[in-house]
Amino acid sequence: MPPKQSATLTEAELRIMDVLWRKSSGTVQQVLDWLPGSLAYNSVLTTIRVLEKKGHVKHVKDGRAYIYEPTIGREEATRSEIRHLVSRFFRNSHEALLLNILQDEEIDAGQLKRLREMLDQHDARNDTRSEVKGDQE
Numbered sequence: 001m002p003p004k005q006s007a008t009l010t011e012a013e014l015r016i017m018d019v020l021w022r023k024s025s026g027t028v029q030q031v032l033d034w035l036p037g038s039l040a041y042n043s044v045l046t047t048i049r050v051l052e053k054k055g056h057v058k059h060v061k062d063g064r065a066y067i068y069e070p071t072i073g074r075e076e077a078t079r080s081e082i083r084h085l086v087s088r089f090f091r092n093s094h095e096a097l098l099l100n101i102l103q104d105e106e107i108d109a110g111q112l113k114r115l116r117e118m119l120d121q122h123d124a125r126n127d128t129r130s131e132v133k134g135d136q137e
Helices: 011-023 028-034 041-054 074-090 094-102 109-136
Strands: 057-062 065-070
Touching: 011 028, 011 041, 011 065, 011 074, 028 041, 028 065, 041 057, 074 094
Parallel strands: none
Antiparallel strands: 057 065
């Protein structure tokens, strides 16, 4: 029995998705040409087919060539990866993830300030939503 396909992106899949997000579409040869380093055509083709099975990529036929394009955006893929990370390592606790990040000694004062600003904006949005919801009831 073959191993279960992961819903997350492998390093190779992410490199290909990066190319497709930047270029919006391309043939296997074009993706291969845009990738750094030297890879085999069949390796890129196999990885693109895996991405297609996962639902991250689709193709359209253009003459004899298949043109591949992403079906999910970078932001959606990022959120999915973060949900997977939170589920796998932090028992579905976003708080535990944030606390882990804050305990990282490599976060500088500027980054902490930006995080505080984002939390304040998040709180303000939630306060506005609560007020609107209360008015509707």
